[in-house]
Amino acid sequence: MEKRILFINPIASSSYDDEIREYLKAGKCQDTIIKVVSLERGPLHLDYHYYETLVLTDILHLVKQAEEEGYDGAIIGCFLDSALEAAREITHRLVVAAPAESCMLIAASLGHSFSIIVTKDKALTRIRDNVVKYGFKDRLALFKSVALGVRDLQEDRTEAATRIKELAKEAVERDLAEVIILGCTIQFGFYKELQQDVGVPVLDAILATLKYAELMIELKKRFNWGQSKAYSYESPPRDEIIDWKLEEQYGVKGIWS
């Protein structure tokens, strides 16, 4: 069953697109086809509420356009799961996945508790809100922060790896975490070695989301189990969108036609 997926790296830089594409390729199912895009404008990381807010509208329009172009699924490639609910609201046929939700849903069946390793202390509150919302508050074996911005993390990967390993060990030994989640999509590539070192499953945010997206597409295509259109994800009426000229106002002519 063919599965066409758009992976959105929601920052204004395409530097990581190639690397991510190769990474996804190695993990995908045979009949999955993936395109990786980043944004045309915006910040280079989403460590602040403000930066995240700036990219939300552009993410949504990319998702909607992907649906128009026949994609089966979209991945919002940031551990904040930015715009996830709105993206599910505006789509019908296409399904949407995001890292924090995917990782936690998978972790839930691998162990009783998990620890999330995030970049900076500031991210804790934001991500914790999602842990609570997704229902996993009682499964969280404390957070750990590497105290490195997303960009530092990219620039000195050896230092990052060392710190992450220390935190992961501490999470398992002291906080009794049974699963580790790497809470930033830019920590990709670390999981394999790490999981040998600490002896418990270490979830990679990109690969976990890829697999969850493939499952969701499978469920949608086989059984028509896609996003419910009752209440939370009920779509806005196309007429209103056209009447109000939202396409013109936000420079996305044609995506709602």
Add this chain to the structure above:
Amino acid sequence: MEKRILFINPIASSSYDDEIREYLKAGKCQDTIIKVVSLERGPLHLDYHYYETLVLTDILHLVKQAEEEGYDGAIIGCFLDSALEAAREITHRLVVAAPAESCMLIAASLGHSFSIIVTKDKALTRIRDNVVKYGFKDRLALFKSVALGVRDLQEDRTEAATRIKELAKEAVERDLAEVIILGCTIQFGFYKELQQDVGVPVLDAILATLKYAELMIELKKRFNWGQSKAYSYESPPRDEIIDWKLEEQYGVKGIWS
């Protein structure tokens, strides 16, 4: 103590600006100065996640600009409290208030439980998430929905008033609500008569937020109790914003300088 407040009606229509201005005027403290603005683009109501997402960036830039222009406070005039956290993150001197938070904080000291009357069933999940986030899950005496869109509500105010009254009575008598919150800023003007009819305090989303904003400004000016700049509301570094040319990209040249 002078208090300069910007009230943002976050929709692309100025039709209600005058009415809201007069309404605020009648409720404000003597030395409070209020300006009401609406948006230059966007939807006419925020009943969908998508519509709400579209206006977030513009709300933030209005708030930031207000701080630059010397305002003491900003009110985000929608019961979804859209962009509230990000607005508090990007400001230092100015304080930000929003209706759901203000109403619940006030309701908390007037009774043991409250009921929120919202426009449509779809809004319930969205607003309930905020009730939980603000800590008032156990105080919520069930939701009520008038099953009217924001616009219907404006157009047939008599019908709306009748339905709201019925729901409010039911909330008090059957669900044992001790306080009623009108969960939409467009329900303004209804509270006075309603509260005589049902015999418990009925909070008006616009007036409650005005008063909470005045309190917050007073606290900030007298005791320097403004938004904490540790973690959640730590501001993004100005340098990055300039470097990345975010002002140019989003058409708001000058607000971060």
Add this chain to the structure above:
Amino acid sequence: MEKRILFINPIASSSYDDEIREYLKAGKCQDTIIKVVSLERGPLHLDYHYYETLVLTDILHLVKQAEEEGYDGAIIGCFLDSALEAAREITHRLVVAAPAESCMLIAASLGHSFSIIVTKDKALTRIRDNVVKYGFKDRLALFKSVALGVRDLQEDRTEAATRIKELAKEAVERDLAEVIILGCTIQFGFYKELQQDVGVPVLDAILATLKYAELMIELKKRFNWGQSKAYSYESPPRDEIIDWKLEEQYGVKGIWS
């Protein structure tokens, strides 16, 4: 990627084995191979704690044996998720899935709330305990019980279908459920028509678990993300099992060797 799965129908009757096998066949991935088994002794349904307790040991030994025989996954085919944790504890290479967990993890990404339709009121407490344990207490839009024993449900499928449809509609319209879960594996086959009638995704306990099991096997084989062996699912030491002659005592000679 080949996926060998053992589906255990944990009752002492093979009457449904063929039907379930065909049903699974129609829903499985191409390279998935499934065997369906039932028990050699025990009750004919698990509506009582006592009946459930009687079958636990036999389920575990079937799972362990399946691992020995090279299966990649096991499905415990009862919505009580009987023996799920113990089954994950005693296996290393094979992964274990069960209906309630699988359905809720899937429902979590399709809507904000779900309703579970169970057989009898007595089952509510038992299943609710699992809802809470899995973290979905706040997503549960009330339970519904068809007030039919598992066996009645099998015998008069038309009556059952009518009752389930009524309850599902009520769940969506009155309780604002966004997804329906059919909380009994014997309700298989109902979902397709039902989901057209009620207009929201209706999860079938057998198919949902099949797909979740396939995902888990994929994750295990590709990334070695299997059940964590730290704490909760740490396996008992083989030496002890042999020393204490547990194999002989419970008539399962050879499965731990």
Add this chain to the structure above:
Amino acid sequence: MEKRILFINPIASSSYDDEIREYLKAGKCQDTIIKVVSLERGPLHLDYHYYETLVLTDILHLVKQAEEEGYDGAIIGCFLDSALEAAREITHRLVVAAPAESCMLIAASLGHSFSIIVTKDKALTRIRDNVVKYGFKDRLALFKSVALGVRDLQEDRTEAATRIKELAKEAVERDLAEVIILGCTIQFGFYKELQQDVGVPVLDAILATLKYAELMIELKKRFNWGQSKAYSYESPPRDEIIDWKLEEQYGVKGIWS
């Protein structure tokens, strides 16, 4: 708008009355008029359940009498919020505020989490019960106790200040508290220097309550939003009180007439 407030220091000593009066004066609005009283009998601190119980009736009668004398608001000056609910039950026109509630409601809009610095470990359970009751359990970034009785705290203010500062720093740096609440009314005067030292808002229990009381009076006078008289705060019938001669029995002749 004139606001007449009675501040009750609920201990049998007037030693702090003057100091508190001056402190309140410096923080109040221009048209606020404040009287400070303490009790005629009772203990000198409320560190034990027993001591607190002894003063409850006298607090209530002072509050009721204040209402009779035309006061607009009453402040119960102890961080245990002693008799708060009963005080709201017996009053109609006058509104009642208390420190723990006021501080938490204000803290809620200044940051995502707060830490309360209390006098002794024994107080933790008692105050934590209130944190839970007010809905802020998930916002509490651990408690800190200075391990000093209320009286020690008064006698060696330098030592107290040093300990409080250490705890506040630890709360911010290690527990990620975004706001500090000084959980004892006798810690007044410390907040200003402290908040410069630790860099986050430090709420003073007396000033926060004063401001919250002023807000409540404003809301009552302008919009008639006072304590709800439905259920929790429904007043006892005057007839019963007179019939049973409660005024005579408790030596408060005339306050219910």
Add this chain to the structure above:
Amino acid sequence: MEKRILFINPIASSSYDDEIREYLKAGKCQDTIIKVVSLERGPLHLDYHYYETLVLTDILHLVKQAEEEGYDGAIIGCFLDSALEAAREITHRLVVAAPAESCMLIAASLGHSFSIIVTKDKALTRIRDNVVKYGFKDRLALFKSVALGVRDLQEDRTEAATRIKELAKEAVERDLAEVIILGCTIQFGFYKELQQDVGVPVLDAILATLKYAELMIELKKRFNWGQSKAYSYESPPRDEIIDWKLEEQYGVKGIWS
């Protein structure tokens, strides 16, 4: 093992003392000795916060005096568990029991959920606070209120019995309550017939507390498991009480000597 118990009916009327005494006698263990007392002043029921507050101090002094006189246990005979924590704080050798706590602890081992039948809607919030505090929030199968004041309940026992029976049936059939708790000590005598009618255990507040008190005394005498004197129930220092002349001030000369 002899068990001397003081039962305090915390209202200013001895009308029920005899009846309660006979009732307790019929339910007590052979070597249990019981004295029933009521208060010398105060209200005739505790349906309001105010009335409850008035009696707290007198309850405490009766309990303390009972300890002085060699009693082994005290029962605070009101379903609000008034002054329970303070009573445990001031006693060392004597143990204290109260109805709501005793009933819930017993109900917890008899069924998965219980329903409490209270006198008036106003009591719901107050009692619900205790349900939450004692940890049984998730076991509460909704409240029921007979909408009768404590006194009406006494005066027309036939009408009361009819209403209670209806509510109890509804609780079992519709709310799936597995145990019924009669949430008022004045409902004594109803349980026996009721439990035959509804077919589930119906707990009588007086008898349940008597039995729990006997258990607590047994535990204290045999194993020295009495109220913990660490933190919450740490007793106030006798010296302070004497120094401050609390005995004289509250007219209880001699009870702390």
Add this chain to the structure above:
Amino acid sequence: MEKRILFINPIASSSYDDEIREYLKAGKCQDTIIKVVSLERGPLHLDYHYYETLVLTDILHLVKQAEEEGYDGAIIGCFLDSALEAAREITHRLVVAAPAESCMLIAASLGHSFSIIVTKDKALTRIRDNVVKYGFKDRLALFKSVALGVRDLQEDRTEAATRIKELAKEAVERDLAEVIILGCTIQFGFYKELQQDVGVPVLDAILATLKYAELMIELKKRFNWGQSKAYSYESPPRDEIIDWKLEEQYGVKGIWS
């Protein structure tokens, strides 16, 4: 009132039976008659889910047989409360008690918080699930693990005692536990000295359950307050059990006749 109790030590070794019998004898009421039994097959400890599962059916049949033989109560002698719910489901006249539930219900009235000292980290999750289920999550002052298997604990009792004492002290001093629960039935005999050392009540799992069982029998015999037969503990129909030949299949001929 005579109370006949069967104490089941659910492991396949009678080595501890005599010692436990003597221990129970010293703690029981005069008219209580106790028999201690262990299992005929199975593991020697229940530290793994697998081991626990193996013994469940045999526990149930012992309990059922005890009812047939006229026992009034059964105690399941393992801190996991294994098979407790099923045992209550299959019995009518006999009541069932188990250590974790009994200890927590007693601890609840002795202090505000408790700490449980368990054998190994692995047990934490399992026992914590019960703490949550019984409603005491907010009263748990952290767990402590002595990091000794049940068997090590038996073999080197001096070492065990030393470690337990250290942990108990830490629990009281650092985690503010007000009561200590020894979370393993094999820790019997330790409580007396320990409670002198740490100064708070230390609950012994065997004695606490004995006393709770005596209370339950008293309640059953005097007031007919036994396990509710509505919903959760509704018994399976005898006819089905006979029809399905469950007695023959599980080698317990005659216990349901």
